[in-house]
Amino acid sequence: MSLLDVQNLSLSIAGTPILRDVSLTLAPGEVVAVTGESGSGKSMTALAVMQLLPSAAVATGNITLDGNDMLALDESTLCTLRGDLVGMVFQEPMTALNPVQTIGAQVGETVRLHRPDLDPKMQAREVLDRVGLDAIPLTRYPHELSGGQRQRVVIAIAIACRPKLLIADEPTTALDVTTQAQILDLLKQLAADDGMGLLMITHDLAVVAEMADRITVMHHGEVVEAGDTPALLANPQHPYTQALLAASDHQVDLPQTQKQAPLLRVQNVVRDYTLPRTRLFVPAGTHRAVDDISFDIKRGERVGLVGESGCGKSTLTRAILGLEPVQRGTITLDGTPVTDPSVRRKMQVVFQDPYGSFNPRHRVARLISEPFHLLDTTPDDREARIAAALTDVGLSPEDAQKYPHQFSGGQRQRLAIARALIIRPELVIFDEAVSALDVSVRAQILDLIADLCRQYDLTYLFISHDLSVVRTITDRVLVMKKGQIVEAGETEQVFTQPAHPYTQTLIEAAPTLPGAA
Amino acid sequence: MLRYTLKRLLSLIISLAIASLVIFTVIEVAPGDPASFMLGINAAEDTLAALRAELGLDQPKWQRYLAWVGGMLQGDFGTSYQYRTPVSEMIADRLWVSLPLALYALTLSTLIAFPAGIYAASRRGKASDVGVMGATQIGVAIPNFWFAMILVLIFAINLRWFSAGGFAGWDKGFFAAMKSLTLPAIALALPQAAILARVMRSSLLDVLDEDFMRTARAKGLSRGAALRRHGLRNAMIPVLTILGLQFSFLLAGGIIIEQVFYLPGLGRLIFQSISARDLIVVESVTMLLVFAVITVNFLVDLAYAAVDPRLRARA
Numbered sequence: 001m002s003l004l005d006v007q008n009l010s011l012s013i014a015g016t017p018i019l020r021d022v023s024l025t026l027a028p029g030e031v032v033a034v035t036g037e038s039g040s041g042k043s044m045t046a047l048a049v050m051q052l053l054p055s056a057a058v059a060t061g062n063i064t065l066d067g068n069d070m071l072a073l074d075e076s077t078l079c080t081l082r083g084d085l086v087g088m089v090f091q092e093p094m095t096a097l098n099p100v101q102t103i104g105a106q107v108g109e110t111v112r113l114h115r116p117d118l119d120p121k122m123q124a125r126e127v128l129d130r131v132g133l134d135a136i137p138l139t140r141y142p143h144e145l146s147g148g149q150r151q152r153v154v155i156a157i158a159i160a161c162r163p164k165l166l167i168a169d170e171p172t173t174a175l176d177v178t179t180q181a182q183i184l185d186l187l188k189q190l191a192a193d194d195g196m197g198l199l200m201i202t203h204d205l206a207v208v209a210e211m212a213d214r215i216t217v218m219h220h221g222e223v224v225e226a227g228d229t230p231a232l233l234a235n236p237q238h239p240y241t242q243a244l245l246a247a248s249d250h251q252v253d254l255p256q257t258q259k260q261a262p263l264l265r266v267q268n269v270v271r272d273y274t275l276p277r278t279r280l281f282v283p284a285g286t287h288r289a290v291d292d293i294s295f296d297i298k299r300g301e302r303v304g305l306v307g308e309s310g311c312g313k314s315t316l317t318r319a320i321l322g323l324e325p326v327q328r329g330t331i332t333l334d335g336t337p338v339t340d341p342s343v344r345r346k347m348q349v350v351f352q353d354p355y356g357s358f359n360p361r362h363r364v365a366r367l368i369s370e371p372f373h374l375l376d377t378t379p380d381d382r383e384a385r386i387a388a389a390l391t392d393v394g395l396s397p398e399d400a401q402k403y404p405h406q407f408s409g410g411q412r413q414r415l416a417i418a419r420a421l422i423i424r425p426e427l428v429i430f431d432e433a434v435s436a437l438d439v440s441v442r443a444q445i446l447d448l449i450a451d452l453c454r455q456y457d458l459t460y461l462f463i464s465h466d467l468s469v470v471r472t473i474t475d476r477v478l479v480m481k482k483g484q485i486v487e488a489g490e491t492e493q494v495f496t497q498p499a500h501p502y503t504q505t506l507i508e509a510a511p512t513l514p515g516a517a
Numbered sequence: 518m519l520r521y522t523l524k525r526l527l528s529l530i531i532s533l534a535i536a537s538l539v540i541f542t543v544i545e546v547a548p549g550d551p552a553s554f555m556l557g558i559n560a561a562e563d564t565l566a567a568l569r570a571e572l573g574l575d576q577p578k579w580q581r582y583l584a585w586v587g588g589m590l591q592g593d594f595g596t597s598y599q600y601r602t603p604v605s606e607m608i609a610d611r612l613w614v615s616l617p618l619a620l621y622a623l624t625l626s627t628l629i630a631f632p633a634g635i636y637a638a639s640r641r642g643k644a645s646d647v648g649v650m651g652a653t654q655i656g657v658a659i660p661n662f663w664f665a666m667i668l669v670l671i672f673a674i675n676l677r678w679f680s681a682g683g684f685a686g687w688d689k690g691f692f693a694a695m696k697s698l699t700l701p702a703i704a705l706a707l708p709q710a711a712i713l714a715r716v717m718r719s720s721l722l723d724v725l726d727e728d729f730m731r732t733a734r735a736k737g738l739s740r741g742a743a744l745r746r747h748g749l750r751n752a753m754i755p756v757l758t759i760l761g762l763q764f765s766f767l768l769a770g771g772i773i774i775e776q777v778f779y780l781p782g783l784g785r786l787i788f789q790s791i792s793a794r795d796l797i798v799v800e801s802v803t804m805l806l807v808f809a810v811i812t813v814n815f816l817v818d819l820a821y822a823a824v825d826p827r828l829r830a831r832a
Binding site: 095 | 727732734736737739740826
């Protein structure tokens with residue numbers, strides 16, 4: 001007898017079909033993963049189970065949860081089931097909590113709604129202890145907690161009434177690898193302790209490989225394949241699943257280069273931030289974001305920089321770009337300090353968010369030719385260069401007249417790369433440039449970068465929290481922790497024989513697909 | 518929270534000091550001699566000099582500034598050039614009309630706007646939302662003096678429920694006084710309510726799209742309960758800002774309404790004093806209004822902190 005039984009679920013929003021004939025089942029105590037890329041309908045499937053769909057959504061088919069016909073129940077009955085029979089955890093722990101209520105009140109509210117006879121405060125304390133927040137008082141506000149702690153609070157809200165089913169929608173996507181490992185452990189533990197069913201929605205196959213009993217793969221609103229985890233991963237039947245698995249563990253063919261003289265030199269760089277003054281006559285304290293960092297990037301070298309949020313990698317990146325004043329040390333490109341305006345044209349950056357980094361009202365031609373402003377004169381062959389830049393990144397010259405919204409996320413990231421390369425910079429900085437992309441798109445962009453290396457002998461600094469990506473796309477890697485570089489070396493060397501305990505922790509925490517090296 | 522309050526208080530005092538300097542300078546620099554205005558253009562030079570001496574106009578500017586500020590701190594606003602009565606008395610009389618009127622109007626506006634804004638937000642896109650928003654659009658567009666005259670026409674002239682103008686005075690009893698302030702308060706409140714309702718709605722709609730509202734729904738709260746328990750407080754910051762601005766406006770900006778209803782309020786006092794070059798009254802009333810605005814901002818800042826714990830932490 002299954003706890004959750006979804007049969008032939010179809011869903012359309014304002015006439016646009018989102019899901020088609022989706023079926024899946026989940027037995028009590030079972031962990032089932034629904035995976036697929038963005039737009040596959042996996043989150044909508046989860047929201048359909050909760051019956052928290054957008055108001056324009058029309059669902060047909062059957063969703064039976066513990067004997068309740070979820071599509072037929074009225075709203076007030078559904079309210080009594082949500083939070084009691086089924087709880088849900090969301091992707092963004094930073095915004096999933098009400099910022100103006102204490103965590104105790106928010107966890108207690110679930111109890112108060114469904115178990116009026118119990119003391120909400122005592123229950124909140126108990127459930128926060130269960131999710132590993134025993135040191136955190138109930139009176140804390142969300143902004144006083146870290147991302148991982150907030151996600152624990154969100155989980156506490158969802159499991160406060162010991163639901164039979166927990167739905168977790170990308171619960172660890174926004175978290176660091178070590179935090180991700182802890183949260184996944186916690187979810188697994190809770191499911192096992194309570195015999196709770198766990199429906200995991202995730203784009204990351206490596207995450208579910210270690211957790212799920214069964215996997216359902218979705219594509220374009222349909223289930224393309226479902227089965228037991230080991231069997232499905234070892235022997236995927238559907239071409240899409242095969243492609244997804246290949247892309248998740250994609251290895252690029254990085255050309256060998258001649259390493260020459262140092263291009264970028266970072267020497268003993270220190271960046272302190274002044275903390276807010278706490279007393280009137282006591283000097284304000286400082287926070288050292290970058291602590292005495294030195295490294296070189298040689299011409300033609302591809303260097304990775306990994307570290308968790310708050311380790312100072314963003315500050316370091318900004319300092320290299322000349323956007324951040326440093327208190328001590330020097331950063332030079334070809335011998336010139338990076339704060340010198342003439343260096344700007346030799347360095348370009350590709351950012352994480354392919355949606356936010358383009359002005360939506362400009363055409364592509366104008367967007368990708370922006371770096372020409374850095375040159376003393378606009379080149380005569382501007383049009384030809386734009387066409388060439390677009391061709392280089394796998395787009396066509398005709399795309400120059402389009403607007404950014406006419407492109408997909410992956411195509412926009414190609415545009416961002418075209419923009420960075422159009423003036424042939426000596427150094428490119430990829431700042432989490434593939435982190436927001438689906439695995440198949442990510443694989444294509446990584447291939448593109450390798451191609452461009454072959455063509456133009458790129459030198460780049462590749463900043464990422466994703467170790468598997470850094471491993472394949474770089475020659476050398478720097479591991480950063482608390483403002484310091486704790487380990488540096490040849491990428492393969494660092495990954496196979498990490499010397500520093502922190503590097504070991506990072507590599508262990510990163511989820512891997514079985515069979516991957 | 519204590520540190521935050523002290524910080525805000527310090528900034529309040531500094532703002533007041535700067536404002537008093539600016540007001541004094543601007544008004545002293547403005548052309549026009551109060552003495553010759555009071556005595557007429559044909560007055561003899563020695564009479565003018567005597568009056569200037571009496572008014573203290575012959576002293577150095579910085580001494581007059583200090584005397585003015587020192588006096589105000591003790592509740593002495595000087596003597597009106599025009600009426601030869603203490604300015605503090607004149608202001609007090611007018612304040613007893615303007616302040617209750619402003620509070621009355623603000624209360625009415627809040628009582629109308631909050632439910633209207635919440636209702637519209639909770640029924641986004643539906644006919645009732647469109648209806649409420651259409652009504653507020655009209656409320657914003659209608660000039661309040663025109664609306665005031667319509668009120669007089671209906672409730673004073675036709676129905677004879679209220680008098681058409683004038684102020685009964687507090688000595689006639691609380692209800693009589695409030696009754697004479699009712700039509701002006703409604704006339705002032707309606708456009709303010711329309712603006713406030715729109716701010717309330719859009720602010721709530723922003724909050725309804727937040728992730729934590731989905732969390733609230735997932736724990737079993739109904740749409741309405743989630744809006745009340747998690748939405749409202751988060752939507753309050755823009756609403757409080759507008760409320761603060763509106764109160765400052767209502768205190769002094771009701772001059773047209775005061776004119777329509779023939780109310781002896783602050784707006785009319787300042788208008789008459791400007792026409793009569795009664796500089797000491799203009800200075801004092803302006804300072805008082807600045808004081809009111811800055812104090813209201815201070816209270817709004819405290820309200821922000823009460824609503825949002827993140828602001829408390831940042832201070």
